[in-house]
Amino acid sequence: MFTGIIETLGIVHLIKKNQDNLDITIQSSVTQELKIDQSVAHNGVCLTVVAIKNDLYTVTAIRETIEKTNMSDWKTGDIVNLERAMKLGDRLDGHIVQGHVDQTGLCTDIQQASGSWYYTFEYSPDLGNITIEKGSITVNGVSLTVVDSKEHSFSVAIIPYTHEHTNFKNFQIGTKVNLEFDVIGKYVSRLYQKK
The missing domain is CATH 2.40.30.20 (Elongation Factor Tu (Ef-tu); domain 3)
Structure with missing residues (x-):
């Protein structure tokens, strides 16, 4: 984990x-x-x-x-x-991440805002994954909060520290990324589909 x-x-x-x-x-x-x-x-x-x-x-x-x-x-x-992998007893500073990528997505927009960046990603609807605003998403292993959730796309805001210390600084429009959707959201979605 x-x-x-x-x-x-x-x-x-x-x-x-x-x-x-x-x-x-x-x-x-x-x-x-x-x-x-x-x-x-x-x-x-x-x-x-x-x-x-x-x-x-x-x-x-x-x-x-x-x-x-x-x-x-x-x-x-x-x-x-x-x-x-996290050690048992460590603080959970991000969110629960399994390291099991659900699917890939494409970077479709990068906007620089005074001191931060907004990245937008699109993903295929074929697997039924979803995001919600203020929910968690993992992009290339980075735990992030969804800023703007739309059908089959979402945006995240990146602070300067994250930009500098991850490979986000190398992203361009068209960069393919690994996406792991929030595990709790996946379970809720699956249970809802079965009803």
């Missing part, structure tokens, strides 16, 4: 196809603190550490994960948001 509070950034060092899987090697400032079999969220995707060497560690993504996320677009040199 994660909180959506990004701990650090990592750099994609190597991507190697392994049958239907991808072995992805990341360079990170927290590598020395990791251990084999530990979960780390990469742009919101929970992956298991399978190898460590110096400041590099490797994770493996299976086909289902690759198909549901933006990982197929990753390339060497890309910057990814990293968060280690």
Whole structure:
């Protein structure tokens, strides 16, 4: 389980196809603190550490994960948001994040406002995911509050700290992002559909 509070950034060092899987090697400032079999969220995707060497560690993504996320677009040199799993007893500064991406979305608008940024994202309606204003959403692993919720799109406001310390600063119109919708909202929506 994660909180959506990004701990650090990592750099994609190597991507190697392994049958239907991808072995992805990341360079990170927290590598020395990791251990084999530990979960780390990469742009919101929970992956298991399978190898460590110096400041590099490797994770493996299976086909289902690759198909549901933006990982197929990753390339060497890309910057990814990293968060280690939360410790029991830690503060939950963001919201409950599982690290299970629901679908991808596209950045459709970026507006700079005096000292902050507004990003708008669209997503496909095919999976029935929803947002609500003032509800939680995870974009590339970052826990955010929905500012403007519309049918199949939403906006979020980014403060300077988040802009500087995540890969939001690299987003452009058309950037594909990983979306994890609020877990409580997903359960409520599913229960409502069954009635």
